[in-house]
Amino acid sequence: MKKQEIYILGCVLTSVIFFVLSLFINNSGKTIQDVTLSSEGGLISSFEISRKNQVISVKVSQNLDQAGGQNTVLVDLLDKNSNVLLSVSKDLYYETGYDSEGAWTDSDTMLNTKFTIPEPGQYGFRINTNHNDLAQQDIEVKVIAYWASTLPFTLAGWLFAILALGSIIWVNRRSIKDSTGDNNE
Structure with a gap:
């Protein structure tokens, strides 16, 4: 060779x-939080980060199963004093329709993001939503540490x-x- x-x-x-x-x-990754919230969102209890530059992912999903279901989800990373450190938002939706090629479905029902937490300490999340009447399903939130x-x-x-x-x-x-x-x- x-x-x-x-x-x-x-x-x-x-x-x-x-x-x-x-x-x-x-x-x-290791799951550190796995909670179900109402479609209105809410607080995710505080969790401990024990090392510098800890990478965590947050997965927020909603099983939108009705055409026209829409929900804008805002995820706030909070410090121990409930101050917002970072925010991420995404529009979740489920749509159906017909066109010249037939029936179609389009959906995006998950926000999936990663954060690097620079310092050890107590942290939490606040999930805010703005949804229509067709998006009343519960929200699943999973926080994973890598x-x-x-x-x-x-x-x-x-x-x-x-x-x-x-x-x-x-x-x-x-x-x-x-x-x-x-x-x-």
Whole structure:
């Protein structure tokens, strides 16, 4: 095996390892809150963050099953004094209709976001809603803590994938030049 082939294989394997680590981290979170709120929203009791730069995800879902159901959900991250640190909002909806191609359904019934909590301490969430009469279903809220952020692993995976692809292109270009006898760069 040539040096270039070993380098390319190493880049591909390293890329795969980083992507697998990212998937593992993303699927290995610990649920710290799992609550059901009315369609009006509410407070999620305080929870302890014990380390710096803790990554948590918040998943807010509502089973909208009637056409025209709409709910704007606002999630506030609160400190121990109920001060808002961060806010995220999303419009949840469920729509159906007919057009020239037949019946269609379009929906988006989940807000899924991640926060990095910089300092240990007590935190909580406030869920505010603004919904129509067709969005009366309860809201499910799940808070998950992860042991690390997936971002550096995903970026490293892409970096090594790009290096491998660039090396493949470079090696193929060199072999084409060598086979045609064109050695001018």
